[in-house]
Amino acid sequence: MPTKTYHIGVEATMEIIGGKWKSIILCHLRHQTMRTGELARAIPQISQKMLTQQLRELEAANIVSRHVYQQVPPRVDYSLTDYGQSLSGILHELCVWGEDNIDRRQSNGEAITLLSRDDV
Template sequence: MPTKTYHIGVEATMEIIGGKWKSIILCHLRHQTMRTSELARAIPQISQKMLTQQLRELENADIVARHVYKQVPPKVEYSLTDYGESLSGILHELCVWGEDNIDRREAAGEEITLLSRDDV
């Protein structure tokens, strides 16, 4: 396997959780185990194909665990692994920064609707 080179540690982090959807998925899974349909409802802008792809990538990185129940109809749930839980502090700080940013923008006169604030 060839040597991988990073110029700064955050590159390695962003390789795993970067992109538009992964951190959003992880923030939802921080609070509870969720089924694919629940994640799709929580993130209405994501396509089913993209949601599945992002969950697979997070699963391959050992950040998310996929539990399949052998029943009809099939039931699949996703949760953070112990390794994924180690991102909890980072994800919380991203949420807090985003909420502060929204507050700042609202104070400057921008109209923004935030449907949920980080409660943990």
């Protein structure tokens, strides 16, 4: 297997959690275990196909755990693994920075709404 080279550590982080949706999914899972439908309602802009794809990639990276219950209809829950929990502090800081940024932009007169603040 060829050696993978990164120029800076954040490259390795962004390879796993980068993109438009993964960090948003992880922020929701940071607080609770959720079903696919709950995630879809929490992130209304994401398509079902993209949600499924992002969850599979996070599961393959051992960041998210998928638990299938043997019942009809099938029930599937997603949660952060212990390894995924190690991202909690980083995700919290991203939320806080975003909230501060929104506050700054609102104080500068920008019409912007934040529906939920990070509780933890």
